[in-house]
Amino acid sequence: MTNPPANPAAAGLLSLVGAGPGARDLLTLRAMQRLQQADTVFYDRLVDDEVLALAPPSARRVFVGKHVGAHSWPQDKINAVIVAEALKGRRVVRLKSGDPGIFGRVAEELAAARAAGIEAEVVPGVTAACAAAAANGISLTERGVSDTLVLTTARCRAGDPLPDCTRHAKPGTTMVFYMAVRQADRLRDGLLRQGMPPTAPVTIAVDVSKPGARTLFCDLAALPQTLAQHGVVGVATIIVTYPKAQTQRLAAVP
Numbered sequence: 703m704t705n706p707p708a709n710p711a712a713a714g715l716l717s718l719v720g721a722g723p724g725a726r727d728l729l730t731l732r733a734m735q736r737l738q739q740a741d742t743v744f745y746d747r748l749v750d751d752e753v754l755a756l757a758p759p760s761a762r763r764v765f766v767g768k769h770v771g772a773h774s775w776p777q778d779k780i781n782a783v784i785v786a787e788a789l790k791g792r793r794v795v796r797l798k799s800g801d802p803g804i805f806g807r808v809a810e811e812l813a814a815a816r817a818a819g820i821e822a823e824v825v826p827g828v829t830a831a832c833a834a835a836a837a838n839g840i841s842l843t844e845r846g847v848s849d850t851l852v853l854t855t856a857r858c859r860a861g862d863p864l865p866d867c868t869r870h871a872k873p874g875t876t877m878v879f880y881m882a883v884r885q886a887d888r889l890r891d892g893l894l895r896q897g898m899p900p901t902a903p904v905t906i907a908v909d910v911s912k913p914g915a916r917t918l919f920c921d922l923a924a925l926p927q928t929l930a931q932h933g934v935v936g937v938a939t940i941i942v943t944y945p946k947a948q949t950q951r952l953a954a955v956p
Contacts, residue, residue, distance in 0.1 A: 714788030716815045718808050720801045720827015721745075725911035726752040728833065733825050741792035744784055748799035748937060750912065757795070777807055781814035788820045801829040805855055805880050829853070830939040831878040834907030838917050840941065847945045848876040856882035856889055868892030871944055879940040886926040889940070893922060898944045905941040908934055 717736040722728040729737075737743065737756040745754055747767030754763060766775040766783070780796075788794045802808040802824050815822035831853055835842045842851050854867040856879055867885075871877060871893050882889055894900060900923035909915045920928040922942060929938075 714791050714794060714820060716784060716788045716794045716796065716811075716820050716822040717825055718796045718798065718802045718806075718811055718822065719825040720806075720829075721749045721753050721797050721799050722828040723800060723830050723833035723910040723912075724748070724750045724753075726750065726756070728828050728911060729753065729756075730825065730827065733827060736793075736795050736825055737797070739793055740795040742787045743795045743797055744780070744787075745797040746799050749797050754797070777810055781811055784811060785814050785818045785820060788815065789818060798827070801827045804829045804853060830880065830907070830910055831941070833910045834878075834905065834917075834939045834941060837910055837915065838905060838907065840905060842876050842878070842941075848874055848943055849946075850875040852877045853880070854878070855880045856885035866892070868896055871896035871898050871942075873897075873944055874946040876941065876943045879942070882940050883929055883934055883936070883938050886929050886940075890922055890925045893942065893944075896944075898922060898942070902945070903943055904928075906934065907939045907941070909937060910939060 719733045719736050721733065734756055737753070738758065740757050740761045742762045742764065743754065743757045744764045744766045757763065764783070766780050784794055784796050796811060798806045800806065803826065808824060812822055812824070831842065843849060850872070852870045852875060854870070854877065855865065856867050867879060867882070868889065879889060893902070900921060902922040904920050904922055904925055906918040906920070906928065907915070908917070918928055918932055918934070925940070
């Protein structure tokens with residue numbers, strides 16, 4: 703499609719939009735509106751085609767996704783192109799899976815826009831933790847079981863040491879791990895060192911809200927084996943609960 707003509711005299715708008723976990727009907731109304739008004743859409747690898755189809759036919763669509771081991775679109779390049787497009791007076795949507803503010807590099811893109819004098823906004827989306835829990839009838843917090851929720855990741859920037867993503871594990875805590883499938887052994891071992899029982903319940907949500915969605919359940923001790931047995935190698939959300947009740951029963955044993 704031909705991109706709409708630039709209007710340098712008009713101020714552009716950069717909208718960092720959360721596309722949610724995949725299903726189009728989990729978009730917010732504001733996210734849908736920004737897509738329908740977009741002149742240019744820069745989208746990630748995990749954005750579903752049905753979501754992208756909400757942009758008008760005349761809108762330019764640019765894939766800026768990252769693949770593990772093949773980062774053809776480094777972050778500084780993405781920052782540059784979204785700012786350049788907005789400086790032409792266009793309504794630019796930077797479409798991100800999940801919520802832009804949760805492991806979505808939103809701070810860097812906002813900073814680039816502000817440095818260039820571009821008006822920018824963040825449109826929140828349903829993050830994978832909430833979508834996975836809702837799809838499986840799980841409460842991320844539950845009275846008497848879990849009163850603390852931790853969202854964390856087992857990955858980091860290239861060159862940085864791997865994050866200590868298990869350090870917040872305490873009785874009464876539900877932990878949701880993003881981008882952690884390849885670190886399953888380290889994840890299990892770290893949680894066990896924190897005192898989490900090997901029988902702690904684990905939910906593994908794969909491709910949440912998408913046509914191929916599936917959910918696996920296991921104990922913490924069996925996490926790596928369960929992932930391997932079911933061929934989970936890509937995008938999955940891992941939910942682990944360190945229940946209060948379990949801790950209290952263990953403490954009562956003489």
